[in-house]
Amino acid sequence: MTDSVFRTLPPLRRTVRRLAREYRLPVETRARLVLSVADLADGEFRAGRPVVLDSAREGGTQTESPVLAVTLRSPGATGLPAATDLPLPATEPSPDAVTWRIPLPPTQARRADSGGPPAGSAGRCAPGPDRTPWTRTRAVEEELRAAFARTDGLIAEHRRLKHELAETNAGVLALYVQLEERDEQLRRTHSQILQDLEEALRPLPPAVDGLELAVHYAPADPDAPAGGDLYDWFALPDGTLHITVVDALGHGVRSTRSALNVTHAVRTLALEGHPLQSILARTHEILMPLDPDLMATVLLARLDPATGELRLANGSHPPALLVRADGTAQYLEVRGRGIGFPFPGSERVLRTRVGPDDLLILYTDGLTESRRDPCEGEIRLVEASRRHAPGPLADIPGSIAADMHTVVLHPDDTLVLAVRGSGVTP
Structure with a gap:
């Protein structure tokens, strides 16, 4: 993909989704990337400034794993907002540009290692082999499904942890009860021994x-x-x-x-x-x-x-x-x-x-x-x-x-x- 200039959010979102799909990025990663790019670009659009989106595939050698580098620039900006709190934190933020370096899925990495056509180069993005008809609605649904699945997984994990915590607390409480009973028994025994010694020291009339x-x-x-x-x-x-x-x-x-x-x-x-x-x-x-x-x-x-x-x-x-x-x-x-x-x-x-x-x-x-x-x-x-x-x-x-x-x-x-x-x- 060549450098593209955008002045509104809808075409920018579509471009990022298409780019992520072409590189077979996980749906959750795609959703986070779309939200992050939109969050940074929205402020520039409100200020009347366009943004430039650039992507490049880097690495892919025997010693370096391939990554997809996505860069968002605002030539007229004096400084983009902080990029560390985004849904997908940027790896290389600078005053007028933000770059995300996203590891490519194994399928993309194998294509590069086998000498197949690159999925993209600096300023270029080659489409992947998936040609299934694809629309923005379908992309948003996939991202929603991924979000719901993530939420359901977190809820299930929370329930499991809560159940394990309840069992642990019950076990700890039972242990505390046992320790208290043992301590009380030791106190009574100690007190009785001292009392017996005291009575032995106190003569009868x-x-x-x-x-x-x-x-x-x-x-x-x-x-x-x-x-x-x-x-x-x-x-x-x-x-x-x-x-x-x-x-x-x-x-x-x-x-x-x-x-x-x-x-x-x-x-x-x-x-x-x-x-x-x-x-x-x-x-x-x-x-x-x-x-x-x-x-x-x-x-x-x-x-x-x-x-x-x-x-x-x-x-x-x-x-x-x-x-x-x-x-x-x-x-x-x-x-x-x-x-x-x-x-x-x-x-x-x-x-x-x-x-x-x-x-x-x-x-x-x-x-x-x-x-x-x-x-x-x-x-x-x-x-x-x-x-x-x-x-x-x-x-x-x-x-x-x-x-x-x-x-x-x-x-x-x-x-x-x-x-x-x-x-x-x-």
Whole structure:
């Protein structure tokens, strides 16, 4: 085909379609080429400028595959629109010309390799062997069929991918469910193991004539029952009941180990007969070289069931609460500093007496500071202890903790011990 000049779109479209058919270009490629040429030429026609269409067959040697080069030029244009966003992107855009280099179908390539007549040369386009009557309507129908087939294929592929995605999502969801179930099982197992270890570390109430004993413990996190709130109670050789309440800094197994070290050191010193007031300072001296980061508050109590004499030593711990049988209540305040604090030890030993049906409450700060207000917590603890004092002692610690934790703004490990004199003589 020689260079042809066009001033309107219809003859330009017909020429491009005929050229594509002669070279047996795929219908979809033909449609894209027609749309691309028309898109570029339309602006020139609206500006009153003609365009020139040129085609040439290039390559076709043993080392180079044949291509059809189609060039659209606008001699009067200062610059054609961008050719990269066209339905068929151009391979060689320039300010006044756009060239498409389209690989020829295998049939055209074989004709060239066999030495047959070229389908075209620079400025010339030789017709192919297909002589079937052909009209513009037929060409447009072919292009529409190709577009519909392409659309149907994309829709079918979309459905297939959507179905595969749904199956994949279902499989992933099932896997997530299995993983969640396994993680939950591992959490429960881990929690149960820690709870069993905690219960093994928390001694049962000793049997002491004339005294009733009960305890309640609740971790800040039910899934991590290990904590730094620990206690120890045992009878000394003289029949006196010794109680240790410890609140080690932190949470988890590390704080449990620290609290356990404190209770073991205190028990050893108590059984060796050290004075109650000296035990806290001596415990500090023993443990700090082994664990320099240890910090713990400690409350020590000695109760003689025969006489009801109660002695208390305190190291930075919340004070014990004594509720008398007549309903009066008082906090047994003793100044002192805990293990790991500067100048550790109890400044003195407080002495008082526990009478028949008097209730002694020992606890950690998780009981009174759940609302972040220790003063309010101490007032509420007195009310709760008075309310539950007449009931069975085994239920009192848990009932008090339930009343105190109706609102929890500051979750913490909670320990409550209750001692009631049942047979002592004042």
